[in-house]
Amino acid sequence: MTSPNVKLVANVPRTAPLDSPNSWNSDLAFQGDYAYVGNFGGFAVYDISDPTKPQVVSQVACPSQQNDISVHGDLLILSIDEARSGETCDSESAGPDSPGAWEGLRIFDISDKKNPRYVSAVKTACGSHTHTTVQGKNKDSLYVYISSPGPEPGSATCPSPHPLLQVVEIPVKDPGRAKIVAKPDFIPEGRSADSGGGCHDITAYPEKNLAAAACFGDGWLLDIADPLAPKVLQQVSDRENFQIWHSATFNNDATKVVFSDELGGGGMATCDSKTPNTKGANAIYDIVSGKLERRGYFKMPREQTSDENCVAHNGSLLPIDGKDVMVQAWYQGGVSIWDFTDSDRPREVGFFDRGPVGESGGIAGSWSAYYYNGYIYSSDILKGLDILDISDPLTDPAKTVKMGEFNIQTQKSY
Structure with missing residues (x-):
């Protein structure tokens, strides 16, 4: 089931070594003619010079949850949110209280796309669920914001107290020297996140000196003029509708932020008739005189089973x-393209929906869906990499914009 203005132009199924039942496709990053797809079994590099005929360039077996991915020059970075027996790709899953248990960031050299090379790793408290890259004023330094939940009682890798944010510095010319350089606590005195420390996702907009943090229990608007010491501009809450503040997206001129709620953690059917349209949805906030003001909500409108x-x-x-x-992306709800130009009345303009994966249910569907250089790329958990074309008078102007490197949690103006 697909809207008339959306067409599937290519699909690349998962293949060995990234095709086991638990080797789910996860996040995406882009660079020139290449797409990088994270996978619970490692990551893959695709040649997308012809988006209708994508080609696998290389696949790297490097298991862990959830291998959230970004790229910067010749570097590729993976988030490891699972206790492992060690930092390297040949490590095994380990209990969080196991001696020597490790989780955090892994760093690869991708100067040779056909042969990515493991370089180094950084251990971080509670691992790294997702991460966000922020270019330092010194171009030789890349900062990486670590987002992770926690603490976990009895855990050796996620003890209490858990820092709200950890910042890793990667020397671009010597990534083997990467290390944690800051643990800023941006929660104002007297306030605290509802569910312990940590954030789920942080989107940075360095050109605007802004970041929006989706933390467990609240959303935050931050000043990141000093990337090592974010300052709170505002905290917002929505106890009635939001359960898990999952992610954030600025509009291009940074006058709006879309926060999303991952009700049920991604494993539940929350797009059914029993769940209100304001739950498991997006909330649109206008930034007025530097402050967030909530406007409308948007939820994928097709009822799911x-x-x-x-x-x-x-x-x-x-x-x-x-x-x-x-x-x-809406998991098994598919891919939705929606317009929030009118913050109070968002509307869907196109969609791609495969339908249920099977009668028994299970985790499946689109994990991430991003627009890059004229096409929509969807990382489907089980089906592989989907490439979609949308042809619509509203969206066609986007096809004239070309990006060179695109990490979704690091926004750039166009």
């Missing part, structure tokens, strides 16, 4: 001057 895990997940802005349009 009780066997389909469906909730708001990863998406990105389409580069359309004067319009605010996003593409977004």
Whole structure:
């Protein structure tokens, strides 16, 4: 089931060594003619010079949850949110209280796309669920914001107290020297996140000196003029509708933020008739005089079955001057393209939906859906890499915009 203005132009199924039942596709990053796809079994590099005929360039077996991925020059970075027996790719899953247990960031050299090379790793408290890259003023330094939940009682890798944010510095010319350089606690005195420390996702907009943090229990608007010491501009809460503040997206001129709620953690059917449209959805906030003001909500409008895990997940802005349009993954709810130019009345303009994966249900569907250089790329947990074309008068202007490197949690103006 697909809207008339959306067409599937290519699909690349998962293949060995990234095709076991638990080797789920996860997040995406882009660089020139290449797409990088994280996978619980490692990661893959695709040649997308012809998006209708993508080709596998290389696949790296490096198991862990959840291998959230980003790229910077010749470096590729993976988030490891699972206690492992060691930092390298040949490590095994380990209990969080196991001696020598490790989780954090892994760093690879991708100067040779056909042969990515493991370089180093950084251990971080409670691992790294997701991460965000922020270029330092010194171009030789890359900062990486670590987002991870915690603490976990009795855990050796995630003890209490757990820092809200950890910042890793990667010397670009010597990534083997990467290390934690800051643990800023941006929660104002007298306030605290509802569910312990940590954030789920942070989106940075360095050109605007802004970041939006989706932390457990609240959303935050931050000043990151000093990337090592974020300052709180505002904290917002939505106890009535939001359960897990999952991610954030600015519009191009940074006058709006879309926060999403991953009700049920991604494993539940929350797009059914029993769940209100304001839950497991997106909330649109206008930034007025430097402050967030909540406007409307948007939820993928097609009712899903009780066997389909469906909730708001990863998406990105389409580069359309004067319009605010996003593409977004909804797990088994598929891919939705929606317009929030009118913050109070968002509307869907296109979609791609495969339907249920099977009668028994299970985790499946689109983990991430992003717009890059004229096409929508969807990382489907079980089906592989999907490439979609949307042809619509509203979205067609985006096809004239070309990006060179695109990490979705690090926004750039167009």
